[in-house]
Amino acid sequence: MQGPANLPSNRPWPPNLRERRWRYATFFSTYLYQGLIAGFSLTALANAHVARGADAGEIGLHAALAGLPWTFQPLLWGPLVDRAGHGRRRIWGASAIAAGHVCLAGLFLAPGLEALALVGGVFFLHSLFASLLDTVSDRLIMDHVPASELGRMSACTRIGFVTGASVGGALFASTLAAWDFRHSVLLLLGLSLAAALLPLLVRESPGDPLLRPQAGASRIAGPVSPSFGRFLKRLSIGLRRPAALRLLLLCFGLDFAFALFEVGFTVDLIRRQGWDPLELSRVQAVLTLVSGTAGALAIGFWSDRAGALPALRLLLFAVAATFAVAVALTATEASFAAGAAILGLTTVMPSLVIVALVPALMQASGRRIGAATEFETYMAALNLGSVAGAALSGPVLALTSPVVALLLVVLVCLAGARLASCPSSILRHRPA
Secondary structure, X not given: OOOHHHOOOOOOOOXXXXXXXXXXXXXXXXXXXXXXXXXXXXXXXXXXXXXXXXXXXXXXXXXXXHHHHHHOHHHHHHHHHHOOOOOHHXXXXXXXXXXXXXXXXXXXXXXXXXXXXXXXXHHHHHHHHHHHHHHHHHHHHHHHOOHHHHHHHHHHHHHHHHHHHHHHHHHHHHHHHHOOHHHHHHHHHHHHHHHOHHHHHOEOOOOOOOOOOOOOHHHXXXXXXXXXXXXXXXXXXXXXXXXXXXXXXXXXXXXXXXXXXXXXXXXXXXXXXXXXXXXXXXXXXXXXXXXXXXXXXXXXXXXHHHOHHHHHHHHHHHHHHHHHXXXXXXXXXXXXXXXXXXXXXXXXHHHHHHHHHHHHHHHHHOOOOOHHHHHHHHHXXXXXXXXXXXXXXXXXXXXXXXXXXXXXXXXXXHHHHHHHOOHHHXXXXXXX
């Protein structure tokens, strides 16, 4: 397959996405930026609220608010990014970063940690623009990264995100406990802006202007974009295919089951088993960092070597086995030791699934017109599952125990592994 990623570039400066080193550096930085904010909001801030007395329902609502815009990502931004011309996509990404920082500055309006509703609203607004940046990044990856490197690029973005989330979770857990809330917000703004510098400065091609696309840029991108109505019609036909519907159900089911367990189990560790929220944030950060760096890199190389679907199939079997062990440990009621073991097992494995899943989803989406929108639809199913699981974690935990969520993860992973063993069931064409 030929594309912009395969064209030679004899101009390494200014930095541009035709240069392999700049591709990896830029997409790593983009997801480092996203991860820093997620670590602040979904780990450090959430655990601090639990320590102040918030229950699973309130924490689930906070996570759901931050995740809700991602569920509408394909409708909000997919067509806009897909139909944008060469050079214009990066400009949309830079605009999303600027608007996101304006939203984060709204945290200064909150009197402190106790303003959970206001803080949740700020992160909802930020997620609107973060999802635009994510859509731009995914489309640029599909445009500029060769198919043979999608596994490694998936690992690169995952490493960026978990590094940011781990550093953000651990660092801001400390600052929220020791500093005034506004000082933590100021540090968040400074670090996230530093992480966003490369996405702001690296161009798509050497000749692209920095601040605005060159005249006629929309005509260089390849085929002429169809009208908006025809674009949506073609997209809806593609997403109604049985293979696409199976992928959508798998994406929703995976993150629904993971979130249902994770939120409820975190609250259970702090409330029933007596874990300190600061120490829990640090342990979660370390586990996520290990699995999302060394683990993600190994999965990325393996996916490129073995193929996206074989790697995904074996990984889903491994996750199912891991959560089955967690079910057995839960039944022992060995309090702290069992809790620590379950936390380790269930934090490390799920974070690797997305690394193997993304190359398969990009294969299913292809590189045609509408590819970003189709891919973001699959990712939106993941996010919708996560939002639904987080929102329902409180009621489910009140009626049952974390074992039910653990068993659900096992069942969904086994079903996903079965689908991945038959490429024709989830891909348009059988991979070579």
